[in-house]
Amino acid sequence: MSLIRVIQNTQRINKEGNAPLYISFYLGKEKVVIPCKLSVSTTKFDSKIGVVKGITKEAKDINLIIEQLKAKVNDILVKHRLKNIILNKESFMREYNNPSDFKSFHDFVASYMKTYSRRLEMGTFQHHKSCMGKFKKYCEGLQFHELTEDFLRDYLIYMKKTLHNADSTAQRNLSTIKIYVSAAIKKGYMEDDPFKDFGVKRIKSNIDYLTEEELIKFISLYYDRRLPERLERTLGFFLFMCFTSLHISDARHVCLEQINNGILTYYRIKNRNCKPEAIKIPLSIPVFKIIEELQGKRKEGHLFTSLQCDQVVNRQIKEIASILEIKKKVSAKTGRHTFATIFLKKTKDVATLQKLLGHSNLKETMIYAHVLDESKQEGMQCFNCFAI
Incomplete structure (x- = not known):
C-alpha cells in the first residue's frame, strides 16, 4: 500500500x-x-x-x-x-x-467517433457505426481492462457461430475495433494492446470487373438513350469511373476547374488528412464525350449534379446491369476495378497504374495481378508453334 x-x-x-x-x-x-x-x-x-x-x-x-x-x-x-x-x-x-471521463470502452468510442468521423468517407463512417454498434450489443458496459486478447477471440467465435458472419466480415469488424483500441492506448486509457499477438487477417476480396465486351454493352446502352433520366444520369457517372479509375466519393466531387489540357487533377478524399500528392489522369476520348455532354455551356462547378446518395447509385448500377443481363455483382467499385484491369491488360505497366490509382503501396495495386497471370499463360502459347 x-x-x-x-x-x-x-x-x-x-x-x-x-x-x-x-x-x-x-x-x-x-x-x-x-x-x-x-x-x-x-x-x-x-x-x-x-x-x-x-x-x-x-x-x-x-x-x-x-x-x-x-x-x-x-x-x-x-x-x-x-x-x-x-x-x-x-x-x-x-x-x-477526469474521474468520470468514460464509464466504458463504448463511451470512449462514441466520443472519439465524433472527431474521427471527420476524416472518414460517409460509407466508411457508416461501416464504423455498424461495426461498433454490433460490438456494443455483445458487451454493453465493457471496461477498458476487460478488452483482452481472449475477449477478442471469444467475440470472433461469436460473430462466426452465432451471427453466421463470413470470415471476411468478422475480420473487417475486428480491424475496425482495432482502430479504436489503438486510439484508447494512444490517449492513455489502455495499457496493453489486445491485438499485439492477435493479428487481424487481411482477407482478399473478389474483384468484380467488366470485360471489354461487357463495358461496350454499357456504352451502347448509354448512347441508345432509352433509359429513364435517373438511370441515364447514373450510367454516365458509372462510365466516367470506368474510364478514369476514380472512387465514387472522388468522382462525385470532380469540378470542371480540375480539367485542363486533357488532364483531370484531383486529390483522394480518403487521403485528405495526410498531405497527399495530386493524381493526374489523362482523359481518353470516350470520357471526353461524357464530360462534354454533362458540361454543356458551363465552365465551372461540379461535373455531376443531382446525383443520389452512394447506396442509391449502387442500386441503380445493379439495375442497369440487370437490364443488360450481366449477372456479376456490379457496383460503383466495379468501375475502378474495370479501369485497372483493362489498363493493366493492355499495358502490363503496374508502376503507372499505381500512380493513376493513387496507391501509396504497390501491394495495393498488385490485387490486379490476376491480369498478369492471364498474360503469362497467353504468352506461353506462342511457343506451341514449334514442333519437336
Whole structure:
C-alpha cells in the first residue's frame, strides 16, 4: 500500500509567508506529486503529520479538504489494486483529473467517433457505426481492462457461430475495433494492446470487373438513350469511373476547374488528412464525350449534379446491369476495378497504374495481378508453334 503524504513546498513562499501544499506518494518507483491548490503559512503547517495546526474554522476547513483529496487518491489506488490493474503515473493522473471521463470502452468510442468521423468517407463512417454498434450489443458496459486478447477471440467465435458472419466480415469488424483500441492506448486509457499477438487477417476480396465486351454493352446502352433520366444520369457517372479509375466519393466531387489540357487533377478524399500528392489522369476520348455532354455551356462547378446518395447509385448500377443481363455483382467499385484491369491488360505497366490509382503501396495495386497471370499463360502459347 502506497504511503500518501501531504507536503509543503517551502521553496515557493509568497509575500504573505504562505507556501503551497501537495499530496505525494509512489507508484512503483515513480513519484507522483499532486497540487492541493491550497497555500498556508509555513508556521501553521505540521509537516510531520501533514495537517494545519490549530482549531480555527479555516484550519478545520483546510484539513477537511486535505482528507478529501487523500481519500480520492486512495479510492483510485484501491479500485485498481482490487482489479489487479497496474497503474502508472500517466494513467493515475488521467483518472484523478477526469474521474468520470468514460464509464466504458463504448463511451470512449462514441466520443472519439465524433472527431474521427471527420476524416472518414460517409460509407466508411457508416461501416464504423455498424461495426461498433454490433460490438456494443455483445458487451454493453465493457471496461477498458476487460478488452483482452481472449475477449477478442471469444467475440470472433461469436460473430462466426452465432451471427453466421463470413470470415471476411468478422475480420473487417475486428480491424475496425482495432482502430479504436489503438486510439484508447494512444490517449492513455489502455495499457496493453489486445491485438499485439492477435493479428487481424487481411482477407482478399473478389474483384468484380467488366470485360471489354461487357463495358461496350454499357456504352451502347448509354448512347441508345432509352433509359429513364435517373438511370441515364447514373450510367454516365458509372462510365466516367470506368474510364478514369476514380472512387465514387472522388468522382462525385470532380469540378470542371480540375480539367485542363486533357488532364483531370484531383486529390483522394480518403487521403485528405495526410498531405497527399495530386493524381493526374489523362482523359481518353470516350470520357471526353461524357464530360462534354454533362458540361454543356458551363465552365465551372461540379461535373455531376443531382446525383443520389452512394447506396442509391449502387442500386441503380445493379439495375442497369440487370437490364443488360450481366449477372456479376456490379457496383460503383466495379468501375475502378474495370479501369485497372483493362489498363493493366493492355499495358502490363503496374508502376503507372499505381500512380493513376493513387496507391501509396504497390501491394495495393498488385490485387490486379490476376491480369498478369492471364498474360503469362497467353504468352506461353506462342511457343506451341514449334514442333519437336
